[in-house]
Amino acid sequence: xxxxxxxxxxxxxxxxxxxxxxxxxxxxxxxxxxxxxxxxxxxxxxxxxxxxxxxxxxxxxxxxxxxxxxxxxxxxxxxxxxxxxxxxxxxxxxxxxxxxxxxxxxxxxxxxxxxxxxxxxxxxxxxxxxxxxxxxxxxxxxxxxxxxxxxxxxxxxxxxxxxxxxxxxxxxxxxxxxxxxxxxxxxxxxxxxxxxxxxxxxxxxxxxxxxxxxxxxxxxxxxxxxxxxxxxxxxxxxxxxxxxxxxxxxxxxxxxxxxxxxxxxxxxxxxxxxxxxxxxxxxxxxxxxxxxxxx
Amino acid sequence: xxxxxxxxxxxxxxxxxxxxxxxxxxxxxxxxxxxxxxxxxxxxxxxxxxxxxxxxxxxxxxxxxxxxxxxxxxxxxxxxxxxxxxxxxxxxxxxxxxxxxxxxxxxxxxxxxxxxxxxxxxxxxxxxxxxxxxxxxxxxxxxxxxxxxxxxxxxxxxxxxxxxxxxx
Numbered sequence: 001x002x003x004x005x006x007x008x009x010x011x012x013x014x015x016x017x018x019x020x021x022x023x024x025x026x027x028x029x030x031x032x033x034x035x036x037x038x039x040x041x042x043x044x045x046x047x048x049x050x051x052x053x054x055x056x057x058x059x060x061x062x063x064x065x066x067x068x069x070x071x072x073x074x075x076x077x078x079x080x081x082x083x084x085x086x087x088x089x090x091x092x093x094x095x096x097x098x099x100x101x102x103x104x105x106x107x108x109x110x111x112x113x114x115x116x117x118x119x120x121x122x123x124x125x126x127x128x129x130x131x132x133x134x135x136x137x138x139x140x141x142x143x144x145x146x147x148x149x150x151x152x153x154x155x156x157x158x159x160x161x162x163x164x165x166x167x168x169x170x171x172x173x174x175x176x177x178x179x180x181x182x183x184x185x186x187x188x189x190x191x192x193x194x195x196x197x198x199x200x201x202x203x204x205x206x207x208x209x210x211x212x213x214x215x216x217x218x219x220x221x222x223x224x225x226x227x228x229x230x231x232x233x234x235x236x237x238x239x240x241x242x243x244x245x246x247x248x249x250x251x252x253x254x255x256x257x258x259x260x261x262x263x264x265x266x267x268x269x270x271x272x273x274x275x276x277x278x279x280x281x282x283x284x285x286x287x288x289x290x291x292x293x294x295x
Numbered sequence: 296x297x298x299x300x301x302x303x304x305x306x307x308x309x310x311x312x313x314x315x316x317x318x319x320x321x322x323x324x325x326x327x328x329x330x331x332x333x334x335x336x337x338x339x340x341x342x343x344x345x346x347x348x349x350x351x352x353x354x355x356x357x358x359x360x361x362x363x364x365x366x367x368x369x370x371x372x373x374x375x376x377x378x379x380x381x382x383x384x385x386x387x388x389x390x391x392x393x394x395x396x397x398x399x400x401x402x403x404x405x406x407x408x409x410x411x412x413x414x415x416x417x418x419x420x421x422x423x424x425x426x427x428x429x430x431x432x433x434x435x436x437x438x439x440x441x442x443x444x445x446x447x448x449x450x451x452x453x454x455x456x457x458x459x460x461x462x463x
Contacts, residue, residue: 067428074427076417086434094441099452103438110431116413126431130413140448196421201414210460218457224450231355235370249413258371265355265369266461269332272353274455281448 059104059124062160066124068189069159070108072197073120073128077112080131085111088286092140093127093147099222100155100215109147117237118250120200121150123160132246135291136236140281144220145230152215158208159199163192203253210255213264217275226278227268234261319359320378321345327366331356338366346378 056064079086086109093109105125114130121127127150129143137143153159193199213230221227238257240247254260268275321344326337331353339361341347347359347368356367436444445452 068423070431071423071425071428072421073418074431075424076421077413078424078427079430083434086431087436090434090436091441091444094436094438095445095450098438098441106432106435108431108435110434114413118413128431195419197418198415201418207460214458214460218455222453222455224445224448224452228352231370232352238371239374245414249415249418252415261355261371262369263461265371266333267458268355269461271458274458279448279450281450284448 062157063105063124065160065163065189065193066122066126066154068186069122069193069197069199070120070126070128072193073122073200074110074112076197077114077128077130080111080113082111082288085134085286085288089129089143089147092143093151096144096148096219096223096225097125097151099148099219100151102155105154107151115246116249117240117246119146119150121153121159122200123154123157123163125154127151127154131288133237135288137233138282138285138292139229140285141220141225141229141279142233143285144223144225145216145227146233148219148223149212149216149230151219152212153204153208156208156211156215158204158212162199162202162204166194167192201249201253206255206259209260210263210267213260214267217264217268221275221278224279226280227275228278229280231261231264231268234264317349317375318377319347319349319357319373319375321347321361321368321372322374323372325368325372327359327361327364327368328356329366331358331367335367339364341368341372344378347373349373349375 089109089111090107094107097105097107102125107125107127109127110129111134112128112130115132116130117132117136119127119129119133127147129146129150133146134143137146213234216230217227220230234257237247237250238261242251242256255263321341324343325341327339327341328335329338330336341361345361347361350358350360350365352358352370353367355370357370357373359366359368359373
């Protein structure tokens with residue numbers, strides 16, 4: 001009986017999660033671990049998550065991981081205390097994210113208290129933009145472009161893939177052989193993510209950034225916005241002095257905006273006709289104190 | 296065929312958000328192209344520091360006027376604003392990074408007071424803040440509300456394919 005259930009679990013995991021973390025025996029091992037509420041056979045038939053660690057579905061795990069990472073980032077830089085701003089950013093973000101097709105996620109967007117120029121995406125649809133970057137924007141299309149770039153990271157699971165690689169190393173080190181479940185669940189996520197929000201300081205492969213740029217312009221265009229707004233933001237950021245501390249982390253974790261502009265410009269060149277006629281919506285753009293109304 | 300393409304291109308430009316003409320200057324010597332494409336014809340070479348008038352933008356390209364000639368230059372080769380008085384003199388490599396590192400002496404200086412950075416160390420030390428995440432989640436907007444918001448802005452969703460990286 002147990003054997004049959006395990007077989008079913010394996011089949012489900014194989015069939016339903018094409019992107020699943022293929023650990024073979026380990027998945028079996030982990031899904032067998034007792035969880036908080038029960039160690040019943042039912043648990044074993046549950047589709048194991050991407051990382052096969054927490055006993056939830058892949059989406060549940062993705063959200064739990066993203067919630068933890070963004071909560072830590074918020075610990076370092078809280079939300080700007082302006083509910084109109086936060087609501088506005090969520091309206092733009094939700095509309096852009098809707099174009100990504102990942103409607104299994106509830107998307108969350110926020111502007112955080114930091115003069116740095118940066119934006120962060122965590123798995124599960126958590127996206128945070130610094131006030132420093134927000135103040136560089138001129139219109140709603142530019143905000144949409146920035147958020148769409150981050151949505152690109154989420155739908156391509158760029159950070160999850162990094163965590164997955166970390167897991168592989170940890171498996172070798174025997175870390176996962178410990179019992180996982182119940183009260184240890186949070187701890188397991190913690191171990192996976194590492195210290196604080198360092199995963200966000202590590203940066204992704206440059207090709208992941210170029211890919212997110214390409215996804216960003218398409219999502220913005222799908223949403224009806226001017227697709228060229230994201231390149232415009234890149235140009236603006238490219239003008240910030242490289243030794244300015246506000247871009248230190250951004251420039252460390254991303255290719256220089258100039259390089260991104262060239263890559264993105266080249267990719268968009270052959271598809272100009274699909275990017276026409278987008279809206280800029282400068283009038284509706286929510287401006288913070290001291291933001292200019294220039295174009 | 297080429298003419299038709301060019302006409303389509305011009306027609307498209309009419310829809311691209313026009314910029315108010317503003318001054319800029321060349322930060323890295325660059326060709327002035329007749330069309331906003333890599334394989335377009337070069338009309339002239341613009342020297343580093345050359346002042347330009349930025350007319351409009353299309354993709355990664357800006358349409359500029361310089362010394363009576365009009366054409367297209369890559370966004371990344373241009374910096375907005377007035378050219379510094381001694382553009383090349385202080386710059387050794389003459390690249391964008393030299394200019395970006397402040398040798399050009401223009402703007403974007405962040406005030407030293409009240410700066411709240413987010414460096415690696417701070418991120419590493421960051422502690423989970425449950426209240427802030429709850430607050431973040433409380434602002435979530437439903438799909439229906441997002442659609443209404445889009446409608447209010449006359450945003451029309453379009454079906455478009457993702458684009459591949461340009462062939463090297």
